[in-house]
Amino acid sequence: MTDLIAQMTQPRVEGALPGPVSAAYLARQARTESNARSYPRGLPIAIERGEGSFVRDVDGNVFIDFLAGAGVLSLGHNHPELVRAMVEQLGSLTHALDFPTPAKDAFVEAQLSMLPPAMRERTRIHFCGPTGANAVDAAIKLCKTATGRGDIVSFQGGFHGASHAAMAVTGLVSQKQPVANGMPGVHFFPYSSCGSCPLGLRPDSCETNCATYFERSLRDPNGGLPKPAAVIMELVQGEGGVIPARPEFVRRVRAVTAELDIPLIVDEVQTGCGRTGTWFAFERYGITPDVVVASKALSGVGSPVAVILYDERLDVWSPGAHTGTFRGNQLAFAAGTEAVRIVRRDNVLGNVVARGEQVADRLAVLAAHPLVREVRGLGLMWGVELTDAPDGTPASELAATVRSDVLRHGLILELGGRDDRVVRLLPPLNVTPEVLDTACDILLAAIARLERG
Numbered sequence: 001m002t003d004l005i006a007q008m009t010q011p012r013v014e015g016a017l018p019g020p021v022s023a024a025y026l027a028r029q030a031r032t033e034s035n036a037r038s039y040p041r042g043l044p045i046a047i048e049r050g051e052g053s054f055v056r057d058v059d060g061n062v063f064i065d066f067l068a069g070a071g072v073l074s075l076g077h078n079h080p081e082l083v084r085a086m087v088e089q090l091g092s093l094t095h096a097l098d099f100p101t102p103a104k105d106a107f108v109e110a111q112l113s114m115l116p117p118a119m120r121e122r123t124r125i126h127f128c129g130p131t132g133a134n135a136v137d138a139a140i141k142l143c144k145t146a147t148g149r150g151d152i153v154s155f156q157g158g159f160h161g162a163s164h165a166a167m168a169v170t171g172l173v174s175q176k177q178p179v180a181n182g183m184p185g186v187h188f189f190p191y192s193s194c195g196s197c198p199l200g201l202r203p204d205s206c207e208t209n210c211a212t213y214f215e216r217s218l219r220d221p222n223g224g225l226p227k228p229a230a231v232i233m234e235l236v237q238g239e240g241g242v243i244p245a246r247p248e249f250v251r252r253v254r255a256v257t258a259e260l261d262i263p264l265i266v267d268e269v270q271t272g273c274g275r276t277g278t279w280f281a282f283e284r285y286g287i288t289p290d291v292v293v294a295s296k297a298l299s300g301v302g303s304p305v306a307v308i309l310y311d312e313r314l315d316v317w318s319p320g321a322h323t324g325t326f327r328g329n330q331l332a333f334a335a336g337t338e339a340v341r342i343v344r345r346d347n348v349l350g351n352v353v354a355r356g357e358q359v360a361d362r363l364a365v366l367a368a369h370p371l372v373r374e375v376r377g378l379g380l381m382w383g384v385e386l387t388d389a390p391d392g393t394p395a396s397e398l399a400a401t402v403r404s405d406v407l408r409h410g411l412i413l414e415l416g417g418r419d420d421r422v423v424r425l426l427p428p429l430n431v432t433p434e435v436l437d438t439a440c441d442i443l444l445a446a447i448a449r450l451e452r453g
Contacts, residue, residue: 008054011410011438012062019059022046039067042403043412050077053428053435055412064439065412066427071238071270071381074297074339074348076428081342082301082335089334096328098127107333110340111298111307114279119288124315129324130304130332132269132295133161136232138322139291139308140165143230143263145321146314151228152183153218153262155191157418159239160232160267169232171240187225189214191237192249195374195385196418203246211252218256230263230291235281238270241417242376242383242424247285254287263290263314269306273297274343274429276379277353284378290314297429298332300339305332343429352379352429355436359425362440371398371450382425384447385417395421398450405446411439 018026025046029037040046045057053076055065065077075082089103096104112120126142128135144150154160154169161167167176168183176182190210194203201209217223235250237243257264266289271281273294278284280292291314295306304326343349356379366372366384373387373395386395386402396419403423406413416424423443427436 008049008051008056008062010062011054011064011442013408013410014061015059017061017408018044018046019057019061021058025058039414042400042415043067043407045407052076052078053431061410063407063410063412064435064442066425066439067412067414068426068428069302070296070414071275071426072296072302073300074273074275074429075300075342076430079301079342082299082338085334085338086301086303086331089331093330095326096330097325098323098328101328101330101333103330103333103337104328106337110337111294111309114340115309116283116288122312123309124312126308126310126322127324127327128306128308128322130295130306130326130329131161131163132267132293132306133163133166134324135269135293135295135306135308136160136166136169136265136267137163139232139265139293139310140169140230141322142308142310142314142317143265143291145317147229147263149227149229151185151187151226153187153189153225153228153231155233155237156188157191157193157237157240157243158232158234158267159237160234161269187228189217191233191240191243192245193237193240193243194246195243195376211249214253215256218260218262227260228262230265231257232265232267234267234271235285236271236276236378236381238381238424239416241385241422242381243417244376244378245285250285250287254289265289265291265293267293269293269295271381273300273339274349274352274379275381275426277349277356279343279349281378297339299335300342301335303329303332303335305329305336346430348429351431355427355431355433356380356382358433358436359440362437362444365444366447369447369451371395372447377425380425380427380429380431383416383422384443385422386450387421389450395419399423401450402443402446405449406442409442409446411442413443 022045047055048058049056056062128138157171160170165183168186268280291310298305363375373385386398388395399421416422
């Protein structure tokens with residue numbers, strides 16, 4: 001086993017993809033699983049083992065994994081200390097609904113300790129079903145209950161999940177079209193997406209008009225928008241194409257919602273637990289939200305847990321108002337507590353900042369590439385947005401080509417953004433400079449091959 005792990009230190013792909021064994025797994029999956037399966041369609045491999053920033057498929061090919069469970073594996077695959085914490089917990093208790101337990105108590109203390117000091121004493125934590133979408137649903141229910149109001153404001157380009165309520169506040173129209181009678185009372189406003197401004201403005205001259213439009217609409221008694229129960233937003237749109245909001249926009253949204261007593265829900269499902277270089281992205285923006293939604297990386301190892309953290313003044317709902325059978329995942333709690341300890345001990349947030357600067361430096365050369373529209377990111381959350389080729393090839397097709405090319409050279413990346421034209425990087429937060437350099441080399445070479453045709 002040690003020899004096998006030792007082999008997973010460099011990408012290595014031999015032969016065509018999928019390999020023959022992976023192809024057999026994929027064929028069986030196609031025969032038995034739902035048509036909604038997605039990742040194996042663009043990344044046709046069957047994964048056998050993961051270790052740190054690497055995975056190995058069933059054919060023996062080794063890949064750098066910069067999808068990392070869609071950001072779930074914040075400390076990489078099978079971090080030995082997280083695995084040990086889960087194994088130790090496995091011998092005592094695995095499931096306990098919402099009863100207090102030593103593992104849960106330690107997890108709560110660890111999570112609250114990572115909040116800014118001013119928030120800690122006023123924050124309540126609620127355990128949801130084990131997905132970010134369920135936590136989004138809970139946040140919406142909480143704010144509707146606390147305010148007695150029913151409308152929700154969201155932002156264009158945002159993604160909050162695929163459950164019924166979370167889908168309703170998501171910008172992706174194609175996901176919602178087949179599902180009739182979605183949650184009513186949702187209003188979408190332009191997001192601070194200056195590279196492709198929905199108002200056709202430029203950031204050097206617009207005076208943040210998306211924020212002005214938002215402010216005036218909320219204040220206008222004749223604007224047609226009832227006072228909402230909540231405003232929900234991502235500070236960095238992830239699935240929307242890795243779009244960090246401008247700080248002024250975020251601060252103005254926070255200011256007007258506070259002024260009008262409208263709870264602000266910050267969706268930190270993808271940005272939370274250190275992804276942007278602070279434990280939560282809202283810290284980088286200098287705001288205090290009313291509700292924080294967290295999930296993906298809370299355990300650090302992929303064991304599911306989801307929570308909402310919210311100001312105690314909103315804690316008005318009745319016992320059983322939002323439940324979930326699997327909200328007592330003791331294995332996730334044990335791993336999550338250990339993950340917080342490791343993040344502090346190993347200065348993982350410092351590594352995120354340093355590696356983010358490394359990505360920015362390595363990908364800066366793409367600013368001059370004729371097929372690259374923009375490179376953007378924060379911490380270890382990056383996207384390369386492509387543009388249509390002069391021969392008419394759509395950017396989405398070029399991005400899919402890059403994804404396939406880097407996979408053949410041992411790098412797993414996914415796509416996002418409008419029309420899937422953004423190549424996204426979500427490395428483990430403890431990725432080393434050497435692995436990150438290798439991944440950037442592979443990506444830059446693939447984009448260079450685009451230009452050569």
